[in-house]
Amino acid sequence: MRSVPLPATADVVVVGTGIIGASIGYHLTEQGARVAFVDRAEGVAAGATRLSGGMVRAYDPDPGVGGLALAGLERYADPGCWPTGCSPLVEVGSVTIGPRAAAPVFRDSARSLNRVFGPSVSVVADARESMGVGLAGGAALIEERAGYVSPPEVTTEWIRHACGSTASLHLGAHVSGVRGHRAGASLLTSAGTIEAGAVVTAVGGWGTERISGFPPAHGVRTRSIQVAVVRRPAGAGSHATFVDLRTGVYAKPLNGGRSLIGRPHLVWGVPTDPQPPPDPEHTRSTVEALVDHLPWVAEAEVIQEIRSFDGYTEKSDVVEEHQDERLWSVRAWNGTGVKVAPEVGSTVAESVLSRF
Numbered sequence: 001m002r003s004v005p006l007p008a009t010a011d012v013v014v015v016g017t018g019i020i021g022a023s024i025g026y027h028l029t030e031q032g033a034r035v036a037f038v039d040r041a042e043g044v045a046a047g048a049t050r051l052s053g054g055m056v057r058a059y060d061p062d063p064g065v066g067g068l069a070l071a072g073l074e075r076y077a078d079p080g081c082w083p084t085g086c087s088p089l090v091e092v093g094s095v096t097i098g099p100r101a102a103a104p105v106f107r108d109s110a111r112s113l114n115r116v117f118g119p120s121v122s123v124v125a126d127a128r129e130s131m132g133v134g135l136a137g138g139a140a141l142i143e144e145r146a147g148y149v150s151p152p153e154v155t156t157e158w159i160r161h162a163c164g165s166t167a168s169l170h171l172g173a174h175v176s177g178v179r180g181h182r183a184g185a186s187l188l189t190s191a192g193t194i195e196a197g198a199v200v201t202a203v204g205g206w207g208t209e210r211i212s213g214f215p216p217a218h219g220v221r222t223r224s225i226q227v228a229v230v231r232r233p234a235g236a237g238s239h240a241t242f243v244d245l246r247t248g249v250y251a252k253p254l255n256g257g258r259s260l261i262g263r264p265h266l267v268w269g270v271p272t273d274p275q276p277p278p279d280p281e282h283t284r285s286t287v288e289a290l291v292d293h294l295p296w297v298a299e300a301e302v303i304q305e306i307r308s309f310d311g312y313t314e315k316s317d318v319v320e321e322h323q324d325e326r327l328w329s330v331r332a333w334n335g336t337g338v339k340v341a342p343e344v345g346s347t348v349a350e351s352v353l354s355r356f
């Protein structure tokens, strides 16, 4: 995808070419808006999106995330929603594990999810394992039609398609400030100024604090996310994606007999650039915490350790409302950006254009 010199004007500037900015820009161009994508990095999907696990499922214990994730999964699964006509979803299934006492809540959720996905969502309360995942004494919600996507590929597909229509891409342009005026907003970047009708920031964990003139996002903090890629030993079968809500451990299968494993890494306020190296002790404790779910993991070879970060906040609003209706801050929160991206992009695009 070609980055071109900054235009003098655009209907909407989208700052950030992660999965959230890409989805917003794509959906804006679907409505005919002239969009300029601007990012400080030299490539698209350079932030949290690049290294993301991309696990997608409809259920989430946070009802705000759950609604967006359900609509997001429907879009990921529907080939008609994709410019190439191919769904990016790898349907390996998803297992969400909780305490036994969560079984009635899971059953309620399964009933409503089955209204959308047909009879593909179920609950197990007394089994030892399901879809290759040990349940470690918990109850589980099983979503057969969930799985994972490749976040950089989805991001690239959205931006490529948008740039084939009414959008343009501007990389290596650091946004330092914005000035609202009667006719719109002036966006100041290291590559020049753009006059736009509206500016949408989707800068993830970077937050908008560093963009002068932009109302600061409320309390966005960076938090480390560290995962590892392991090679499954001979004879160990594949498994569904899963998360155990009791401990936060998760895993997803990868091709070539590999799996990605993770566990919350509670290191806050990490630098965005350069990022600290992976912590081998965290990988060791992740393996230990996963043995009850994937018994083979103790013998698995660790091939790669990956450390990145995301923006976290206690406030679960995707869109930060500003008094100035030309300025929008959008961010997914707390490690859920991929699940919600298709729905967030569609609804934000609609809201921005409705105020034009």
Ligand SMILES: Cc1cc2nc3c(=O)[nH]c(=O)nc-3n(C[C@H](O)[C@H](O)[C@H](O)COP(=O)(O)OP(=O)(O)OC[C@H]3O[C@@H](n4cnc5c(N)ncnc54)[C@H](O)[C@@H]3O)c2cc1C
Pocket: 015, 016, 017, 018, 019, 020, 021, 038, 039, 040, 041, 044, 045, 046, 047, 048, 049, 050, 051, 052, 053, 054, 055, 056, 151, 173, 174, 175, 176, 202, 203, 204, 205, 206, 210, 211, 225, 226, 227, 306, 308, 309, 310, 331, 332, 333, 334, 335, 336, 337, 338, 339, 340
């Ligand atoms: C290891 C890992 C695993 C994950 N697993 C999952 C998962 O399984 N499922 C799930 O749903 N989510 C997952 N997440 C979370 C999800 O990936 C993120 O929430 C999502 O990618 C955030 O996307 P974004 O577009 O908001 O931000 P980013 O991808 O971080 O993009 C922000 C962009 O803004 C640009 N930018 C910042 N400041 C400026 C500026 N001043 N000027 C110009 N450009 C700027 C950056 O260069 C960057 O390209 C995971 C995250 C990580 C790190």
